[in-house]
Amino acid sequence: MPHTTFDPHDHSACIQQALQAAQAHCAEHKLQFTKIRRRVLEILLAQHHAMGAYDILEQLAAEGQNAQPPVAYRALDFLVSNGFAHKIQQLNAYIACTHPGAEHTPAFLICRTCKGVAETCLATGNHPPAGMFGGAARDMGFRIETAVIEASGLCPACQQQDIPCA
């Protein structure tokens, strides 16, 4: 039984695992897992919701660290570049990666009501260069390098409340 955003799970273990994975990856690749990079990752990990850069700055400010926008964006760039976090394009917001370590094209399920975000694995054969575009890309000779895949809808809990689509 996997634990995801929309299942109850041991969240502090979830956080610890992600931090350790990041630390290990940085050690192995000679990347500097600096204080602020670590702190921003911790802030993202605290909840399974996407956060804007300015939300992170606010959180830092609440902790006494009055940082300017580039501080947040630089930390986020580092985390995203190295696969520790992802940007949710349709929200202009960021979320900690829940598949640390593995090379992957992330795909997200975003609840429009509670704003929870789950990162999922794609079906076999749907990894971007392969299926998914049904050969349409291959047929026209397009070479896919990266993909943004973000689904929105209702998580199990929010479906109980039958909120109409808009």
Place this chain on the structure above:
Amino acid sequence: MPHTTFDPHDHSACIQQALQAAQAHCAEHKLQFTKIRRRVLEILLAQHHAMGAYDILEQLAAEGQNAQPPVAYRALDFLVSNGFAHKIQQLNAYIACTHPGAEHTPAFLICRTCKGVAETCLATGNHPPAGMFGGAARDMGFRIETAVIEASGLCPACQQQDIPCA
């Protein structure tokens, strides 16, 4: 042989067809296809590239119509709501729909070099509520309503130049 962004094709026919489809759809659904909405769609149709709202305003200004941002955003909202245009989330930019009329979840192929954007059909079984997420969504009880699917890479023409990935 379908014509797409990355194939040579009769582009003025392409434009005419889209405009007529929009006009017909508006007539049928009692929507007002006003001058400015039509003009914005024409601007989007002129090229198979995504354009920012401010690019559109610039184009309008060049034509003597000195409009403010809400003018562009309102027209874009109308076009997107009614399926005549789409927003490319990863570019914060807009593009005319090339599958007018049909209900669809658009998927895009974006060339990182020439900035061309093609709208494609997904493989059968990949329409969002169905496959693609490999049952992951179903398994966790998530109800998908909409999806953002945007692939980036190199179009056939730009592959000739072997531009490295970043």
Place this chain on the structure above:
DNA sequence: CTTGATATGTTATATCATAACGTTTAATTA
């Protein structure tokens, strides 16, 4: 321990988007 590379602090500004309100145009109906 010096040198070069990387990271951080800070100011300023660019880019994308919307709220709010008054005016105009279009659609509805008495």
Place this chain on the structure above:
DNA sequence: TAATTAAACGTTATGATATAACATATCAAG
């Protein structure tokens, strides 16, 4: 067709997201 209501537009102001540029500090390699 005139009165009434709804929709669209023009305009000002501002909010939200993101980056350029440069000075300072810290780290890492020779």
